[in-house]
Amino acid sequence: MSRIAAKFAELKRQGRGALIPFLEAWDPDQATSMALLRGMPEAGADLIEIGMPFTDPMADGPIIQAAGKRGLAAGVKVRDVLTMVRAFRVADNETPVVLMGYLNPILSYGPERFCVDAAAAGVDGLIIVDLPTEEADLLLPFSNANGLDFIRLIAPTTDDERLPHVLNGSSGFVYYVSITGITGTRSASAEHLAAAIPRIRKATDLPIAIGFGVRTPEQAGSASRIADAAVVASALIDTLSANLDPNGKALSGAVEKVLDQVRGLAAAVRGHTSAQTDGAIAR
């Protein structure tokens, strides 16, 4: 069983959903993002999503755009992202790690070589924003051959007729982009999610993660109960970027502040807070 499947099976036994925090590789430098990655499982991350910086992140809002820019300015390359995961796996062989990025750097690296190297480094799944099902054959044979889950994105614009097509051959989990929009801008309404998630459930048995617009512990707790997991990205990067000095270096305590925020999100997902406001995803 893959790490992703094992993790969701375990959480199902525990009767709760997953928290998937996000970090951008080498934002603002290698050491800081490595410290974040290493600290996340203990802070309550069930799975971890690592962003692979790209110069032209078309689905991302200003917050993640800036994070990617910092990573690129620090000199991160595709191989360095894989090196991060390899280093992480020395001490953690359980927490699933998913890479999120855009196609061109992977094409440049070579799709097959990328999948071989990613699997060897300990990556569990891939989310490629600009690789829709229509073009998936560019990567799918290689991700399948190397046991990597190719995680599909479902959007509010994906209608019932299209759902089975998009989900065909998917594995790991399904990522529901809960808003029509870019990352870090707005949040989905509870009514929207209450209608959207059952619609996707009818089309797949895979766990469903909600991403885009999940910022607060309340929203994360609620999303993890309506679906099976909550992805939190821009809110964490906001905290990190607020703790950088004018030269873009992380201030002391920056990593701890982000991890504290992960702890708060994790507590809500585990139902340990008073914020049991099911359904109140957004205001």
Next chain:
Amino acid sequence: MNTPVAPPTGANSLRTGPNERGRFGEFGGRFVAETLMPLILEVERAYNAAKADPGFDADLKHHLTHYVGRPSPLWFAERLTKHLGGAKVYFKRDELNHTGSHKANNCMGQILLARRMGKTRIIAETGAGQHGVATATMCALFGLPCTVYMGATDVERQAPNVFRMKLLGAEVKAVTSGPATLKDAMNEAMRDWVANVTDTYYLIGTVAGPHPYPMMVRDFQSVIGEEAKVQMQEAEGRLPDAAVACIGGGSNAMGLFHPFLDDTSVRLIGVEAGGHGIETKEHAASLTGGRPGVLHGNRTYLLQDDDGQILEGHSISAGLDYPGIGPEHSWLHDIGRVEYVSATDQEALAAFQLCTRTEGIIPALEPAHALAYVTKLAPTMDKDQIILMNLCGRGDKDIFAVAEHLGVKL
């Protein structure tokens, strides 16, 4: 006679692409986020339906004739020809279109499609501002709200066009991400589209982007080559020996070349922006200096580093400094049907001045690149040979930039 020549459908034709996946050979495709995928498919369905509807064609022809001002003339540039001392040079005068460039052809086609689709808001990206002005113009004509994304760098160097767009009622949003030029404007337009999926139509200005845009924009621009083919027959009783056009994304070139693709006697030459020179790496010549990758929804030649990060293009012309190129050009390059060359900033500036003084036509800096190559090519050809060049835009917008490069204070 302006009747377009019917496109051939034979298996040996180079004009049958793209395939059902939107591919020209291995180039093109639909590399967009899932949120946009259903929209792209909707545009494709709507465009195919419009294409099959004689009413749509009649409506488009009516607007092209009476509003855009087609057909554009074919002009024998006699003084320039004498000056160069070789092949006869003809200009296809698409700078005489309403709004001053070939961009009007595509904007008129797409805005009629958007109206047919019931869309109530138009967005566009622009580099030099020519596509932005053409889009803002059509939006004013049809009373549709319009938002144009333009890199902050371009907003600065194309101030007259920014003012024109605002006069026409468009909202111009300066994009500050990345190097703040055309590619960043396109990123931002796509982000807008993702956030406004129900009412908004994205009017892409060149033969790039996800399928069906490269095909659709090519079809709307092919009026250039269709007309020129007929006009050449009238003027000379034969086809030209070479057809030359400048290339940024490549829409004016695709429009000129496409009707000639199966006429093997016609050399087709695309001129990319050589900037400070290909060897300096400060250029926008994707085919000459790039390699295949995926950006803005299609697989094509791109300027990129060893790790697949997109590089900034450079050109004196804001309309050419795009790090990619339309996918059909990438295919035509690889199969060798079209020759792709480049002209530097300095060569374009010289051609700009030459054209102004010998023909009394101030060309845009974009076609000045095509002309720069013509000035090299014509003297190597016989006097009874013919070069057809697409003069795709007028240079009023560029006089400030040119003055600055010539050290003149206005």
